[in-house]
Amino acid sequence: MMLLHKLQALDTEVPDLDSLKAHLQVAVELEMTTLPPYLCALYSITDGTNIEAAGLIRSVMMEEMLHIILAANVLNAIGGSPVLAKKGVAPEYPTTLPQSDGAFSISLQPFSRAAITSFMRIELPTPVDTPPETDDYDTIGQFYAAIKDALVRLHKAKKIRFDHHPERQVDPADYYNGHGKVIQVTDLESALQAINEIMDQGEGTSKSIYVKGMSKDDLGYHLAHYYRFWEINAGRRFKAGDTTASGPTGNLLPVDWSASANMISNPQSGWYAPGDPRRDMMDKCNAMWKEMLRALEDGLNGKKDRLVRAVPFMLELKKRAKSLMNVPSGIAGTMLGPSFEWPEE
Amino acid sequence: MSKRPQSTEEEYDVVIVGAGMSGAIVALELAKAGKRVLILEAGRALSDDEEGWQSAVDYFYTQVAKVPNSPYPPTSSAPQPDVLQYQRIKDGIPNSSGYWVQRGPQSFGSDYTRTKGGTTLHWLACSLRMLPNDFKMNTNYGVAMDWPIEYEDLRPYYELAEYEIGVACDADAYWLPGGDPKTHWKGYQYPMKAIPSSYVAKRFAEKAKGLKVDVLGKDYTIRVTPTPQGRNGMPNPDYVPPAKIKKELEEARKYTPYKPQGAFNDPMRGERCQGNANCVPICPVQAKYSALRTLHRAERYHPSGGSRYVNIKTQSVATRIVRNADNSRIDHIEYLTYQQDLGPTVPGIAKGKVYVIAAHAVETAKLCLMSGVANSSDQMGRNLMDHPTMLTWGLMDEPIWPFRGPGQTNAIASFRDGPFRSDHSACVVPIDNWGWIWGTFAPGSTVGQMIGEGKIGRDLRQSLANNVSRQFTLQWELEQLPEARNRVTIDPNYLDALGLPRPVINYSISDYVRRGMETAFNVSKKIFKHVGVADQTFYNPANMGYLEFNGKPYEFKGCGHLVGTHRLGSNPENSVTNSWLRTWDHENLYLVGCGAMPTWGTSNPSLTMAALAYRAAESILRDLNKEKPLRL
Incomplete structure (x- = not known):
């Protein structure tokens, strides 16, 4: 099921604890949806080129991973169990995301202007005064606003507690690479902080270019x-004084759009028969994706040492993904790439 | 025709020569106290941004011989030693083929880096404290000289240094000779939990458990202990930062027991060691501390949006420290700025109230000797020391999979102290995690040898896998004592491209160290036998550090630890500075760096150097604020 359908299946009134848990599980899945496209763009960049651009993509990706952890911390605290390693949790590509001006498609594709344009679409800020809707979520902002609203409302009605599975809370010792910080959820206040962190860091607002609470002086x-x-x-940095209206007017940011792998969009392992070495490589890459998600899921469900194991899996995933980008797909002179499919048992 | 030197536009509170770890720490501490600081750095700032760092990594990958300075090419305007130019000194003929002139009789095997960030760019980041007995070598063992201060005096500064560097270790598991860790540390915890032990070290520790060896009639149990490392791991929730740091963090509303510092240019990188295994010479992800982190924080320091407090001028080579008329104070420092390698230079004058030379042991001594300052004791440049390192290696009876993780995660600490120090060197013995690379250039040499034996194809691959996976090395890093004859001097016959003197090095290995090698070699034999290592150690007489003692061959290598050239001491006759690193001769001149240590046992020197830098910064601040000087 595509993410859009998962969102549409949710009850936007969030009437009870079960609905809130379902929302937070979808939040985990929503943040996960952005990882494979960002990873494809990042891994496709030719080594030693587009250094600043790669750093920016990487920084966003790191924060998306933090958001998965934050959503999981809230879900664990209210008595749920985050699921990552299951068919259908991570989407297959292309997939669809909602946005205020209509749903749109996200593809796995190499670093290119088209990819960056689609990333801007993913992260498009919500107009600040859009209220939560009653029937369907049109924007991610509405979705998180509904979660916050439900946290407050259900807490007031004494329908939720935040003291489940304290041992599952991921803390800065387990995760600390990136801006923002891991918030351990123990009460309503910390739960709201965690959701705010996701919202502030990600979309920001349409009025300010800065992450809420930060300024140009922060490193x-x-x-x-x-x-x-x-x-x-x-191809330019923002400088002090720039606004959402002015756009970036600072230093040049050199971008070489041609310095990336000529990866085919949305590759599929099923294109190649079993026994074909290309199939074998794609299967191995998918197996590592699965292995990594399993380690993360275990880590978010109380087996903290499995979070450490996820690190070498991530490095191995990168290696396998980059190797695929050197293998001709046999289609119009393009190369293969990671497909992020859930391998069949 | 040379131009008349121009004074810099501004008179600073403090002028520092050298943008390495000590200079960085002093600069940051003074900036925090509202003082304005100029740092003159002779080298360039090649790896000072994302692109520069990446090109240093790439440059390193392309080098055939991976030596400590591989990623950091020198400039002829501020040359640096290159270990590839060191060679065995024969028939007393000095080796002047590189930047240094080596007069022997032994070749000094270590180097340093002249660049912004200094030698921390290539260090391994082992951050051992000195042992309490290391400060009292004369009282305890009748050798060398006591420090005028004790371990307890330095302890608070060690804690500051461990915070800044970000040291990962488990204090409760840390074994010290003659000490129970619990009473020694008094509840202290390191900022981060220990970096996981390498598999090599784990297996070695299991196999060596319970082994006792006899040294001069006393039994020593082989104890494997975690090496404190200046690289990022998991933050320790039980860590309590020094009170001063805690206060700063609370005032900035950023208090957390410990937040690892990421890469200097990107806080989203470098927050955790990934085991890339080339810590020396460059950590590609910047999990390892380098002084660039402290320097960038110092450069950014500008309270409430005012102008910045620390100005770093790179490519500016200090050429003379100039005294005032009555010799009691330094008046200014002259320097030359170059724009490009061997290009024309522009002379400049830097003025401050206090001057700090923090240019690494050899360059600091060289600059003082060139300027004729701070040498009424005649100790300037003398007592040059290293940890002469003897390797022993062999094949383990099972695969131990070297090259995964940092160069060392654990060491044998059993011989760091003991009554034998009256007779011969103490040593710390890292369990090397990089196979035989240091001893034999393996695995490259292993491939060559096997091809020479006619192996090809699958046979070659299998033989390599079987051999390389079992390669095991112990590094016997031996304590060296101060000796007046081991020294840095200058000689007008040997000048660099700017016409400045090149360091001239006299170096010898005493019988105290040779007896240490002899003992270490015998202990190594016993350990290898016990843990199942087939000894393959071979010392080639053609090698630079080859020597003989009591008719047996040994070989030492440089450990990268350059110490002792401007030692601190209790009085102006035996030393160059007091324990606050202020020169006895000039009241506003401080010499900060590893050169300050009169003895240093078996600790890698940088942590103690950093601790001393904090001490110096405290004293400089008192001087600037016209407070009463501190005693000791």
């Missing part, structure tokens, strides 16, 4: 995701 990535991708698209 590193103080821009909301949309504006980081805008920098790549424009």
Whole structure:
């Protein structure tokens, strides 16, 4: 099921605890949806080129991973169990995401202007005054606003507690690479903080280019995701004083659109018969994706040492994905790439 | 025709020569106290941004011989030693083929890096504290000289240094000779949990468990202990930062027990060691501390949006420290700035209230000797030391899979202290995690040898897998004592491209160290036999560090630890500075760096150097604020 359908299946009134848990599980899946496209773009960049652009994509990706952890911490605290390693949890590509001006498709594709444009679409800020809707979610912002609303409402009605599985809370010792911080959820306040962190860091708002609570004086990535991708698209950095209206007018950000693997969009392992070496390579890459998601899922469900194991799996996944980008697909001179499919048992 | 030197536009509170770890720490501490600082750095800033760092990594990959300075090519305007130019000194003829002139009788095997960030760019980041007995070598063992301060005096500064570097270790598991860790550390915890032990070290520790060896009639149990490492691992929730740091963090509303510092240019990178296994010479993900982190924080430091407090001028070679008329104070420092390698230079003058030379042991001594300052004791440049390192290697009776993780994660600490120190060197013995690479250039040499034996194809691959996976090395890093004859001097016959003196090195290995090698070699035999290592150690008489003792062959290598050239001490006769690193001769001149240590046992020197830098910064601040100087 595509993510859009998962969102549509949710009850936007979030009447009870079960519905809230379902929402938070979809939040985990929503954040996961962005990882494979960002990884494809990042891994496709020719080594030693597009260094600044790669750094920006990587920074967004790191924050998406933090968001998975934050959503999982809230879900665990209210008594749920985050699921990552199951067919259908991670989408197959191309997939569809909602946005205020209509649903749109996301593909696995190499670093290119088309890819960056689609990333801007993913991260497009929600107009600040869009209220939660009653029938369907049109924007991700509405979806998270509904979660916050439900947390407050159900807490007030004494229908939820935040003290489940404290041992499952991921803390800074387990995860700390990136801006923002892991928030351990123990009460309503920390739960709302965690959701706010996801919202502030990701979409930002349509009024300010900065992550809420940060300014130009902070080192590193103080821009909301949309504006980081805008920098790549424009080939310029934002500078102090720039606004959402001015766009980036700072230093040049050199981008070499040709310095990336000529990877085919949305490759599928099923294109190749079993026994074909290309099939074998794609299966091995998918197996590592599965292995990594299993380690993460275990890690988010109380087996903390499995989080450490996920690290070498991520490095191995990168190696296998990059190797595929050197293998001709046999279609119009393109190369293969990772397909992020859930391998059959 | 040379131009008349121009003074810099501004008079600073403090002028520092050298943008390495000590200079960085002093600069940051002073900036925090609102002082304005100029740092003159002779080298370039090649790896000072994302692109520069990546090109250093790439450049390193392309080098055939992977030596410590491989990623950091020198400039002829500020040359640096290159270990590939060191060679065995024969018939007393000095080796002047590189930047250094080596007069022998032994070749000094270590080097340093002249660049922004200094030698921390290539260090392994082992961050051992000195042992309490290391400060009292004369009292305890009748050799060398005591420090005027004790371990307890330095302890608070060690804690500051461990915070800044970000040291990962398990204090409770840390074994010290003669000490129970619990009483030694008094509840102290390192900022981060220990980096996981390499499989090599784990298997070795299991196999060596319970083994006792006799040294001079006393039994020593082989104890394997975690090596404190300046590389990022998991933050330790039980860590409590020093009170001063805690206060700063709380005021900035950023308090957390420990937040690892990422890469200097990208906080989203470098927050955890990934086991890339080329810590020396460059950590591609910057999980390893380098002074660039401290330097960038110092450069950014500008409270409440005001102008910045620390200005770093790279490619600016200090050429003379100039005294005032009555010799009691330094008046200014002259320097030359170059734009490109061997290009024309522009002279400049840097003025401050206090001057700090933090240019690494050899360059600091060289600059002082060139300037005729701080040498009424005649100790300047003398007592040059290293940890002469003897390797023993062999094949383990099972695969131990070297090359996974940092160069060392554990070491044998049993011989770091003991009554034998009256007779011969103490040593720390890292369980090397990089196979035989240091001893034999394996695995490259293993491939060559097997092809020479006629192996090809599958047979070659299988033989390699069987052999390389079992390659095991112990590194016997031996304590060296201060000796007046081991020294840095200058000679007008040997000048660099700017016309400045090149360091001239006299170096010898005493019988104290040779007896240490003899003992180590015998202990190694016993250990290898016990743990199942087939000894393959071979010392080639053609090698640079080959020597003989009591008719037996040995070989030492440089450990990268350059210490002792401007030692601190209790009085102006036996030393160059007091324990706050202020020179006895000039009241506003401080010499900060590894050169300050009169003895240093078996600890890698950088952590103690960093601790001393914090001490110096404290004293400089008192001087600037016209407070009463501190005693000791």
